[in-house]
Amino acid sequence: MTDTPARLLNLLSLLQTPREWPGSELADRLGVSARTIRRDIDRLRDLGYPVEATRGTVGGYRLVAGSAMPPLLLDDEEAVAIAVGLRAGAGHAIEGVEEASVRALAKLEQVLPSRLRHRVSTLQNATIPLTRGDGATVAPSTLTALAGAVTGRERLRFAYRAGDGAESRRQVEPYRLVSTGWRWYLVAYDLGREDWRTFRVDRVSEPFPTGSRFTPRELPADDAAQMLSHSGARSQAEHEVDVSFAAPAVFVSARLPGHLSLTETGPDTCRLRARSTDSVEWLAVRLALIDCEFTVHGPQALASYVAGLSARLARSVGAAPGAEAPAHGH
Template sequence: MPKTSARLLELLSLLQARRDWPGALLADRLAVSPRTVRRDVDRLRELGYPIAATKGPDGGYRLGAGSELPPLLFDDDQAVALAVALQTAATTGAGIEEAATRALNTVRQVMPARLRHRVDALRVTAVERQGPWPSPQVDPQVLVTLSAAVHARETLRFDYAGADPAAPPRRTQPHHLVTWGGRWYLVAWDLDRDDWRTFRVDRISPRVPTGPRFTPRDLPGGDVAAFIAHRFSGAAGARDWPCRGEVILHRPAAVVSGFAGDAVVEELGPDRCRLVMGAWSWPGLAALIGRFDADIEVIGPTELQAAFAHLARRFARAAQLADPQTS
């Protein structure tokens, strides 16, 4: 590749990496003079890249958003990430499967042969998680509307399916869009109920226009992922389960911790670990611990020991009632 072309690609990569670049710093990174940087910027502008010059003591450049999409620049890792993301779009529930396929084909056509071959070799089969309730599809335009309200910090009104048809629209201050268990949710402050709420996006019908801007409130805990996990577990925090017990499992800690969720796992040896776990009921907690398929020593409390005895009797009856021909 000619030296000038290679330098143009490196310059474009630098401009994509951060918002503002002082001209002197760009010249230093490219090992050229500021005059050469100015000429290279003019060449990129001729190719359709909207690069703005910034004023100030140092002067600099900024890659802006244009009305047309110029040629894209991907390194190997970015190409792989893009291919994986677009091929697994079917599992997002965002109703963008066909659009994602077309986007991947479009991007593939403008990739260099080296990257195109690498992307073609990467075939991912996206399988949606099956459960008792199918994951509902959401309207991509609704996602765009909600996301715009979150970004602009504008009050959002919407009708909510399943609520009283005569009820007025919900008035909220939207804060985050999240996915959980194959579904999309809006985390928002409900102005009429004066509390945090989570709303299923597939049930939301936004009202336009949006309302006035607001100053965001602090989300409990400060972390949206923890807030959602705690909200759907029914607990205000990881240690607020009504039933909490401690056992020793004859399994390596590394194996147990991968499936322990918010439980505490402490290594006691190569094949033993201490597990502190919570649940809504003692039988439920005993059943959760039993799924690790390991010998169990109950440390406490006595309610957990009683729950194991209760399940043992239930399972024994189930074994006795089993059809001998299928045993």
């Protein structure tokens, strides 16, 4: 093999297999001399790939962890597997999946050949992931379009549906994507409103990068996450939620969104104490779906709504007077 760049890529592909390669075996695989292999190993080291050499009859070369992440070579199956995993995580805003995963997905999908991009879409469309919580799903293509515009500092147009159902067209300077663990938001400067806005990404459609670059404005907060918190506090009342459950914490936590954390109070009991801007209606329904006895200690609005919901559920199945109604809380 006389093409040096192609030979280096093939050598790197072999070294990424987690094993030690004798120099003679690498030379045979690539059809070159052992001296050429040693020279190519030095080239890879110069490029930042930490190749370690061991001496002796069982010695050889292997790729080890270094201080920086050099480029990786992926075969078709590996690229598809990574893209599907990133799409699933990003599209459902699973707890712990941050903006970095969306940037990685945007980079990967940009260079995927069309045949692999089709395989990724086919696999995802044929599967239904079981996710924790009930955060609204987001099209991965929307996330990658927004991430690309953020990274490239490119103005963006999109259609937006507000909470009350009103439709509008927006042109913005996208600043940052923020994940709350169960929902994605875009922090951007709205050119039409001449002010900063936060947009729920699951309500964004038809994102279109305009190609027009912009210089980022000064954000009116320490960072995008703080701005999102302030925006949420202004738009929604915050509740001090306090609920105790007659079930183990591991059982209850598996049935609650990840942003609501529990404290174990006994082997078969736990308690939720948290600040939340979720509506009392949403909280009540989530509690009713847990399938265990619970008691609402606060806020009073939540306790009242749960009591009303319990009564309506009992009436819906025609509970006879004196019959025991389902006990979902009080």
